[in-house]
Amino acid sequence: MSPASSTQPDAQAAADRLLPRQRSPYYVVAPNYIRASAGIKALHMLCHALNRAGETAYMVIHPFYPRPDRATHPYLLTPLLDAARLQQHYDDGVCPITVYPETVHGNPFGAPLVARYLLNFPGLLGGTTSFPPEEICVAYSERIADAVPDVASTLFLPASDPALFTLEPRQARAGTCFYAAKYQEVHHGQLFEITRDSVEITRLRPDSQTPEAIASLFRSSELFYCYENSALIIEALLCGCPVVMLPNPYLDQSIGEAEIGRDGIAWGADPAEIARARATVEQGRANYLACFPRFEAQLRRFIAVTQARAAVSTYARMLEVPHLRHPGRLARLVATWELTRAMLRARGTVATLLSISSRLRRKGFTLP
Secondary structure (H helix, E strand, C coil): CCHHHHCHHHHHHHHHHHCCCCCCCEEEEECCCCCCCHHHHHHHHHHHHHHHCCCCEEEEECCCCCCHHHCCCCCCCCCECCHHHHHHHHHCCCCCEEEEECCCCCCCCCCCCEEEEECCCCEECECCCCCCCCCEEEECCHHHHHHCCCEEEECCCCCCCCCCCCCCCCCCCCCEEEECHHHHHCCCCCCCHHHCCCEEECCCCCCCCCHHHHHHHHHHCCEEEECCCCHHHHHHHHCCCCEEECCECCECCCCCHHHHCCCCEEECCCHHHHHHHHHHHHHHHHHHHCHHHHHHHHHHHHHHHHHHHHHCCCCCCCCCCHHHHCCCHHHHHHHHHHHHHHHHHHHCHHHHHHHHHHHHHHCCCCCC
């Protein structure tokens, strides 16, 4: 075999990576980047991972965010879809793969091919509980996949940074902390007596802890109590802090048990369970680190499945993304309507009105 023939497959792969190829782009639909939301982070990081894998992926911010310079993370490869690119894909007949999370109702943009990324149990935080058979359903974890029929695959995206949430510097441990944001804000649940003297971790408040402060808190706490599935569970494990999950009407199973196991995590406050969590907490960190290479394999499968479906799909009508199709002042009206509708679905009428009232007061408006 000649040297040229022996390197031909590698040369072809290198050429494919460098030269433009007509593959279906990904439009990942998500709100503007919020570090405190694990689901939103996962969607933005999926776009980033697709681009790093050699695909072409864009973010579609929904509800529309009027500050595009602040809509994405500055260090992620998450370009925003614009009107020119949307038109070009349509003119070229390249069928896009639109990724919606489970919290988005239906197919608001009229996408020809939908990949539904189920980041939580359907219906728990809004959205519908079932999806059309033509959608490609991909679950964040095996537990979510078990709850939804006809899931194509799982895609457990490890969004917590083990370089930030570390065991070092080790500190003397005293006291406990807890998290119950959605349990209180969305479900209006009452806190348990066991967390009465604990430090509360909050999000989206002016005084909410930074990621660095949360990491320091986890390194100094004896236990972390959690009322809901949250990335904070993983981040506590990464810092060597045992986790106690507190079952309630909105928490009856751990989302990521099949992926990260139960090391370092107690289900309920039984002393024997907590002792087991303490004894196995550092193995919990190792379990999480093993998720990174598994994710790469899962991502390759996701790409193969979605690209195969896109190749046989017809792009007959261009996506109707309001803020791209109707720019200018109309975009602001559309954005306000999108945001209000999303809040009504997620929080209900009373919570939405209270939120709007609070925002108006912060802007100096006087309400009766």
